[in-house]
Amino acid sequence: MAAWGERLAGVRGVLLDISGVLYDSGEGGGKVIAGSVEAVARLKRSGLKVRFCTNESQKSRRHLVAELRHLGFDVSESEVTAPPPAACRILKERGLRPHLLVHDDAGESFSYQNMNKAFQVLMGLENPVLISLGMGRYYKVTSGLMLDVGGYTKALEYACGVQAEVVGKPSPEFFKSALREMGVEARQAVMIGDDIVGDVGGAQRCGMRALQVRTGKFRPSDEHHPEVKADGHVGNLAEAVDLLLQHADK
């Protein structure tokens, strides 16, 4: 593989995934991934553009940012791209009235009953529209790996014979809105995430570069994924920032 200098040449903006990169969510607000608080601070001082790009849909941006600030991160609401505001825009633009299957009825409260209700609503529509807030396979909390929303979306797609519109990673539209908000072009941006498919594969399909951290939901088999090859693997965010400060354009 090419040297880091070559792989990171021309980078002007950095998209950071949050869960599994900054911290592992879980009981009591979660746990910082060692070195990440300082890494974010150094990145923001460096002159590189920085934006947080998350599929978090169980908490509002306000709640998420409060949790991160409490852990010591320098982050504000206006720096975060997340699915719920994007989904609200779509609903308004098209004049759709949603049946909501979101927190507190989703997440760990997914049940046969609330899935079946969503299924019945979709089957009753002449032109069913299914909007999914992300398409994650699983995420990591302090106690282990947890099923994410993608599987539940697949269940409804299969049962109803519809295809979901994904608002969140790995939807290209979602990455593009984060790039627009950051004011950087895809070829000048690098995504740093722990999800080989949703973060790395999704960002690369948009023309960005992407590094996978070996924290969060990272698994050793990701380094030999049959379809996605990261532009590099790093131990954690701190190591990624070291490399960026050494090699990226500032």
Add this chain to the structure above:
Amino acid sequence: MAAWGERLAGVRGVLLDISGVLYDSGEGGGKVIAGSVEAVARLKRSGLKVRFCTNESQKSRRHLVAELRHLGFDVSESEVTAPPPAACRILKERGLRPHLLVHDDAGESFSYQNMNKAFQVLMGLENPVLISLGMGRYYKVTSGLMLDVGGYTKALEYACGVQAEVVGKPSPEFFKSALREMGVEARQAVMIGDDIVGDVGGAQRCGMRALQVRTGKFRPSDEHHPEVKADGHVGNLAEAVDLLLQHADK
């Protein structure tokens, strides 16, 4: 479309789906579909071979047969092909020790917690094996359409990156075992079901003919399904049996 005489020529054996063809399951043991009790009796007196082929996996064959007999059907356990005994054979043959996600923990008791447990078990295995009892999209009870197991299997397949082995319709192996038990070849058999994909499409892929009844989970759009074209549509089982007694080989 060809005349019924041509479409049913050479038929010597009939596979009957149960739910949505004989009866609609639901509260208090379900409700007979009008004319089906007599239709089964006439079919069995006709000299045609008859076998019941179901994806029912919430009840044992004994329980299912008791329920059907209570409703007036002439059926015995030895005439029923169902997923659970077939799955038991596979587990024994391969020496697999299963983590079970079946009734009472499945069906209407599917929850985030028991799905997540199955997900974690699969993610912890070096060579994960996921066996699914059927792949139904939905079924009909007296109160309406209900999500079936297929969606939940899709959820685990997506989250874990595995492909399930399906024991039940539309697996060709499952249809073939029903044909073997009936002693009739695929080209001499017709499947009668309410599921355009699982019953009709599955049977046709095995070389059988297949009729869809307009009862149970049948929906008008099934008659113009993009991938599956039934060999004929009939109002209900009674009408199918009228046609068979007129046109099939006896």
